[in-house]
Amino acid sequence: MLRRVLLVLVFAQFVLLVAFAVLVGGYALAAAASDSVGATVLWWTAMGCLMAIVADVLLLVGVLGIAALVHSASSDRPHV
Known part of the structure; x- marks a missing residue:
């Protein structure tokens, strides 16, 4: 379960970073083209x-952090 959440969060991080870069680039283009409404929306x-x-x-x-706690708790148990 934690692996799936980690995977989703890592991929979401990549997608969000790319989207942020594209939006800031679009903002710069709209501001350079004197489109104040479009630049504001993109910003x-x-x-x-x-x-x-x-x-x-x-x-x-x-x-x-939760994954590290789960891992350390499972390795601290004595094996009988």
């Missing part, structure tokens, strides 16, 4: 994507 969409990246990193660290 705030990129900021939402950035917030999702931060949330994904926090979730990833939390899941990695």
Whole structure:
């Protein structure tokens, strides 16, 4: 179960980073073309994507911590 969550979070991180880069590039193009409405929409969409990246990193660290605790708890048990 934890492996699947880790896999989803890692792939989501990659997708969010690429989406953020594309949105910031689109913002730069829209700002250079004097499209203020489009630039504003792209900027705030990129900021939402950035917030999702931060949330994904926090979730990833939390899941990695839980996985480490589960692994250490299973290795601390005495084998009879």
